[in-house]
Amino acid sequence: MIIKPFKSIGIGIAFSPNLKANLYEAARLSVFFKSKLYLIHIGTSSEEKLATLKTMLQFFENDHLEYDVVFKEGNPVDVIPSVTSEKKIDLLILGALQREGFLKYYVGSIARKITRKSHCSVLLLIKPSVERVxxxxxxxxxxxxxxxxxxxxxxxxxxxxxxxxxxxxxxxxxxxxxxxxxxxxxxxxxxxxxxxxxxxxxxxxxxxxxxxxxxxxxxxxxxxxxxxxxxxxxxxxxxxxxxxxxxxxxxxxxxxxxxxxxxxxxxxxxxxxxxxxxxxxx
Structure with a gap:
């Protein structure tokens, strides 16, 4: 019996300080599971954004990472679950937020709503890292x-x-x-x-x-x-x-x-x- 629950992985990305860490976490998992990676960005497409993503993901070139970038405008709570269904994504990666003043983490309101609406599996990350932990x-x-x-x-x-x-x-x-x-x-x-x-x-x-x-x-x-x-x-x-x-x-x-x-x-x-x-x- 061959087990392969995650043939495709999706991650919602924003061009923020955490972009590289989020990309590396998602790319590593895609390589480990031999899955196709979908990068979902809520916003308009641009050559500059595509170039930034391509540069960051060059690190995984020798791992033959297969990825696609999806640009869509709208409410993330509606758009991200819609894209996961449209692309038949098996695993969606979302980031969690640190509770201010405490060394504990909770799911932000947007991520929590997406988790509830998602029809695929969801991985909630509390500390995305460029270096693998x-x-x-x-x-x-x-x-x-x-x-x-x-x-x-x-x-x-x-x-x-x-x-x-x-x-x-x-x-x-x-x-x-x-x-x-x-x-x-x-x-x-x-x-x-x-x-x-x-x-x-x-x-x-x-x-x-x-x-x-x-x-x-x-x-x-x-x-x-x-x-x-x-x-x-x-x-x-x-x-x-x-x-x-x-x-x-x-x-x-x-x-x-x-x-x-x-x-x-x-x-x-x-x-x-x-x-x-x-x-x-x-």
Whole structure:
């Protein structure tokens, strides 16, 4: 079985101080995944802009980087998702902003809206860099969901191509599954036994998923299974942060409503405050 989820990659670009770092991040990923790169600029076309992009991307000439530049005017929130659909882009790269006064990052309002509207996978970068920062540890969600098998499989594909050596699969378990009121030693033992049974069940489910992934993607990668009892989205984000993961991979959200944004849950917790670079799979 050949896995290739990202045949084409897109990135929204602005001619700002971060242009070179953003271009290099996107170009490197396109080379690693052997994908075509689309540079999407909201604005008018000019020979000067094209020359600037060509000069910066000359660094990847020997890697045979294939790229195309798309110029379109309009609202980025509408135009970028439209271009990703039109060009059949599989992965869209967006930058995140640093929260002023704190060493934490959040998705800017435009990027958050694009993420919600996007029909393709989205990679949110918190610190784009001209020099490559190795990706060593990937955290991926392992919750019981129809999309989880694809997410775990893709995480091994990404790890293989980025030369990461560790994947942690976090199984977020709702505390409601342990329906025991703990008020004495006996009830505490009962709750502990229930938790252990749930952990064994979840680990067995994840091991079954991994067993179906081609060995060429799983070899030489340390795999850790981490069941966590807590709130979905928040728990895995916190774990990715304290474990200093280089990349967090999450299932794509279902269609979001006004109430989802008013009362954040699951992926909305991640979009509010990014623990690291985040890949949201569709």
């Amino acid at each position: 190795p990706c060593k540890h990937i955290v991926v969600n392992g919750l019981k969901d129809p999309k989880t098998e694809a997410a775990i499989t893709t995480s091994f594909y990404v790890a293989k191509h980025l030369k990461a050596d560790k994947i942690t699969i976090v199984e977020e378990i709702n505390t409601d599954q342990v329906n025991v009121k703990v008020d004495d030693d006996k009830s505490l033992r009962k709750a502990s036994i229930m938790k252990e049974r749930i952990k064994l069940r979840e680990n067995s489910r994840i091991k079954d998923i991994i067993s179906h992934i081609p060995e060429t993607y799983t070899e030489n990668i340390l795999v850790k299974l981490q069941p966590i009892f807590g709130k979905k989205g928040y728990s895995i984000g916190h774990y990715a942060q304290i474990s200093r993961a280089d990349l967090l991979i999450m299932n794509g959200p279902k269609k979001m409503t006004f109430w989802d944004r008013l009362f954040p849950h699951d992926i909305e917790h991640i979009l509010t405050e990014l623990p690291t670079d985040v890949l949201i799979l569709q």
